[in-house]
Amino acid sequence: GGDHYYRVKHARGHYVYFHDELRLIPNTNPPRFIGIWRDVSTEEKALEQVQEYSSKLEKMVLGTVTAISHMVELRDPYTAGHEARVGDLAAEIARKMGLDIDTQYGLRIAGLVHDIGKISVPSEYLTKPTRLTVSEFEIIKTHASNGYSILKNIDFPWPIAEVAYQHHERINGSGYPRGLSGDEILLEAKIIAVADVIESMATNRPYRHAQGIDKALDEIRRNQGILYDTQVCEAALKLFDQQGYQLAG
Ligand SMILES: [Fe+2]
Ligand SMILES: [Fe+2]
Known part of the structure; x- marks a missing residue:
């Protein structure tokens, strides 16, 4: 579980930035997770510019x-x-x-x-x-x-x-x-x-x-x-x- 940031190289050569959030679903056996992936390339670029x-x-x-x-x-x-x-x-x-x-x-x-x-x-x-x-x-x-x-x-x-x-x-x-x-x-x-x-x-x-x-x-x-x-x-x-x-x- 937890938050992760990573970048992935796009087929066209540029990088795409991802943020994922994984959460353990309580009381699941075997443990199950729920996850959200978001493309944060725009935010990342703005941050770099600032x-x-x-x-x-x-x-x-x-x-x-x-x-x-x-x-x-x-x-x-x-x-x-x-x-x-x-x-x-x-x-x-x-x-x-x-x-x-x-x-x-x-x-x-x-x-x-x-x-x-x-x-x-x-x-x-x-x-x-x-x-x-x-x-x-x-x-x-x-x-x-x-x-x-x-x-x-x-x-x-x-x-x-x-x-x-x-x-x-x-x-x-x-x-x-x-x-x-x-x-x-x-x-x-x-x-x-x-x-x-x-x-x-x-x-x-x-x-x-x-x-x-x-x-x-x-x-x-x-x-x-x-x-x-x-x-x-x-x-x-x-x-x-x-x-x-x-x-x-
Ligand atoms: Fe001085
Ligand atoms: Fe002085």
Whole structure:
């Protein structure tokens, strides 16, 4: 008994899709079944078409978002590839945490645009070879809320704008721009935050050389549960320590 789907090759060469439903008739000895066969080729074709459209759309969204991310990074060549690497790492952390594939994909997109608000920061601040002054840093900090303003009207199926807004928040409330803490911060933003810190510390910045991945992971280890979400940190550390994850090239 049960439901079965199968395809049969038609004499003319194309496939015909069948669905059958077999049910045992109660109290029959020997057991007798009743069955219904249905040709589901039309449904099957429609389903295939929907899947094809949505995978095309998915590719288009990823392509568009990647282009925007390159555009922002053109103004700040030191950080070229930063957003893509953050997106890749964030998605891997989510996978390690057992989050579903849809959340992982959303994090890839969120990573690609989390610093989009830097488009409104003067590029000489972004590429300044010396430490920033307090007032310059205040201007750089506006990228989080600017990012939110830019993204909030795009109807993504993930909280992309909110993640851009929150990616510099810290769980003890010491972050910016709103000083959110604990549960006020989205899990996705906590993941992007950890990926962002690791990527930033491990690669070069205009005002300093890369501190390297070991220093970056030390920062995460020391501040897990203080600045960064414990579960997110544990997943990130496992990824590097046990699975040999490397930041994308
Ligand atoms: Fe940022
Ligand atoms: Fe960033």
